[in-house]
Amino acid sequence: MGINTDKNSYTLLFAIGMVIIVGTLLAAIDSSLRERIDTNKILEKQQNILYAIGINDNEGSSVRFISKDQAPIEFDKYVVNQIYIQGGKIIEDEEAYLIEVKKEKTLAKDASYNRRLPLFIAEKDDKKYYVAPIRGKGLWNSIWGYVSMDEDMIIQGAYFDHQAETPGLGANINQRFFMDDFIGENLLDSNGNFKGITVSKKNLDPRNEIKDDNEVDAIAGATITGDGVSAMIKSDLGLYVPYFKQLKQN
Amino acid sequence: MALLSKRDSKLILDPLSDNNPITIQVLGICSALAITAELEASVVMSIAVLFVMGTGNVVISLIRNIVPSRIRIIVQLIVIATLVVIVDLVLKAYAYELSKTLSVFVGLIITNCIIMGRFEAFALGNAPWRSFLDGIGNALGYALILVIVGFFRELLGSGTLWGYPVFGDAIDMTGLYALGYENNGFMLLSPMALIVVGIIIWIQRSKSTHLIED
Helix, strand or coil: CCCCCCCCCHHHHHHHHHHHHHHHHHHHHHHHHHHHHHHHHHHHHHHHHHHHHCCCCCCCCEECCCCCCHHHHHHHHEEEEEEEECCCEEEEECCHHHHHHHHHHHCCCCCCCCCCEEEEEECCCCCCEEEEEEEEEEEEEEEEEEEECCCCEEEEEEEEEEEECCCHHHHHHHCCHHHHHHCCEEEECCCCCEECCEEEECCCCCCCCCCCCCEEEEECCCCHHHHHHHHHHHHHHHCHHHHHHHHHHH | CCCHHHHHHHHHHHHHCCCCCCCCCCCCCHHHCCCCCHHHHHHHHCCCCCHHEEEHHHHHHHHHCCHHHHHHHHHHHHHHHHHHHHEEEEEEEEHHHHHHHHHHHHHHHHHCHHHHHHHCCHHHHHCHHHHHHHHHHHHHHHHHHHHHHHHHHHHHCCCCCCCECCCCCCCCCCCHHHCCCCCHHHHHHHHHHHHHHHHHHHHHHHHHHHHCCC
């Protein structure tokens, strides 16, 4: 090779050329796969929501969603109504499940913005389920979930997930031994005021037989992730209390 | 290995035993600790590294004569980062569940010093075919250790393999658990990965004594 690769001008040209080639390549791949990736994300949301109302392929003690092909069909079958609540008003929106809680939370930092609160109403075996998305912070990164409730704000099912919690510890919030404990727990205290559910290390109820104590058993070694779950339930589900109060009155 | 000359097959086989990137060169420890709590994650990480290392070595080898030596490290980083982003996007599109388990760790590939090490030490001075073999060999050596560590950590830590319970159900107390067996949660924490790697090094050195320095 007769090129003097040590010249400044050559180095600069090489760097520019490399950036252009790599940039074009990545942009091309990203745009060609974007559609598939977005579909995957939507299907995952549907699977999560269905999981929260008990539509899943669970085997033994492991979590199995219903298959991706089945998800849209089952979703249309069970989820009868999708709404979002904005500033006390209830607005119907067939695609409310696509509202991103993360974006709404960021927008809501501006006090003039009325956050949209999505709620999905599902019917299974003549029973109504109200599914709300929640989102918060774990130890390393975001955690989120879908909680289904009945009219009295008693939890009927929950699915939690995380971005990057510690494998084997905080990451276990998406395991059944943790999530199943929430089923039957009451979000309201004995006076009917919203209290949330605390992931507690000292509730002396490891099998979670007491359902009206607003507490579930924590995961050993995952204190901060557990606190994150308590916090997101309290902050995000608390916002739905007026809706449920109204529901009771009618 | 009739396909390869003796010299070439050495490139593949050496990193599997006497020149293993993890147990002998002690590189790539960071990712070996992070993702080996589950066998599945170990295997996927290995495949991703295999791809990045194989293609990366070839790319670097192809451009080895035109890369200005002053910015060669940056060029290496860009090649790795590009390949990693491609792996990430492809996983997100075709194996979404897996991409979720690996989301953070895919980024870890970029900082995997085995890859930079092979680029710098081998691909910059050798022809593409040999570089490819070297990349594959080292990735396989890395994969071998990852899979062994992942196997023991998942088996002893969670009582499962590839997500399937092998010892019975820990919550319903069936199988081995009925006899009082308990999972060792400590196996899931990173320090135990180091200890498992240490045991592998121990076994390896006691078998091939020429590896022991005075």
